[in-house]
Amino acid sequence: MKSFGLAQLRQLARDNKGFLFVVFGMIFMRSALADWYVVPSSSMYPHLLEGDRVISNRVAYDIRIPFTDIILKKVGNPQRGDIVTFFSPEDGTRLVKRVIGLPGDTIEMRDRRLIINGEEANYQEVPDVPREYLTPRYEMSQRVFTETLGDLHHNIIVMPDVYQSIQSFAPVQIPEGQYVMLGDNRDNSRDSRYFHFVKRELITGRVSRLMFSLDYENHYMPRFDRFGAKVAQQ
Template sequence: MSLNIRKLAAENKGFLVFLFGMVLMRSALADWYLVPSSSMYPTLLEGDRVICDRIAYDVKLPFTDVILKHVAEPQRGDVVTFASPEDGVRLVKRLIAVPGDVVEMRNERLIINGVEANYQAIEKDAGHLTPLREYPAQQLVFRESLGAMQHEMIVMPDRAAMHTFGPVTVPPGQYMMLGDNRDNSKDSRYIGMVKRELITGQVKRLLFSLDGDRYYLPRLERIGSSV
């Protein structure tokens, strides 16, 4: 049995080296991630495959959370992937606040360090901003702006969710994450702040996207698009 395994490994050494290199690359340099829900709608759609830059902020020891070198500082507004501090499941959310920020929310309106975000209403039928079918009640889409952080987001005022919280201070070495689908996202309001070593990368671009409502046909307009 062991001889057969050694023979098989010797005959496929090139493929095994390639396979190990791919796994190493995904662990240390770049990875892709399937968006499984609408928690980041309208920025990310269910069925999007996003590219994750694993060395955007830190160089880590492969297959671990051990940081070898800081590359850059995570910024407010970045879309990031991270291991949930609750159960280790990988999530993708927007980084809303950095260490030392004082954050609160009042009736869906975000306030950071005493400055309230500006909200500009957007029509839901603009581009891909179609109403989410899984939630038939009121859905409101806005462009949320606070300093350099500007992005589209959605609220569902009638849905049972944490519309108000804080103020809370983000601890040293930790970050607050929120979903752009504010009332349908399990984020830092529920799972707590995220330590830097749990951040697995930054998402800047889509790889491709499949539409589950249309027999998983590709969304051609989203192939390679920026986030």
């Protein structure tokens, strides 16, 4: 087999410089500006579905050195209700969850009900939720509630027949520079109830829009109504 020498490689690069420029630009954009992330599980139902490709804004909170996670400048702070991507403090896996607790908050959970700084969240059941927004491949009861705490309100799923999830924890104060993350699908999410606090530097971006979506339960057919759709933070 004929091997490529340095001259051939240079010629190949010259012949394809336009294509290589586009590829490098895409890699640079994903590293420095906006990354995309495949939602692999149902932990953020009913807002993010399995097969969604979300766009994570990497400059929402920090400006980082391209191709690294070194922070050059902080430009904002995560807010309660933000949907964010971050590296799990447990094993480094990239996750997408909702920011629920901020630095300095005292947070607890009693029988799936959140209490933050002494204020208990209100829960109003949502009737007749379409099946595609409920946990797939789970045939037992699922109930959807709107969780409201101050100005924060979003839908969550609870599974009354699931008993192995953490549904209560004692009051704890969140340290400075750290956050509590929860999945909206409360009984089907591995989140801060299991790996505790998430340091700010592990947060890699804010999710506010979908790129596209494929329906894993329907032969990977495109969900055209979710292409470019905005992800409601509340």
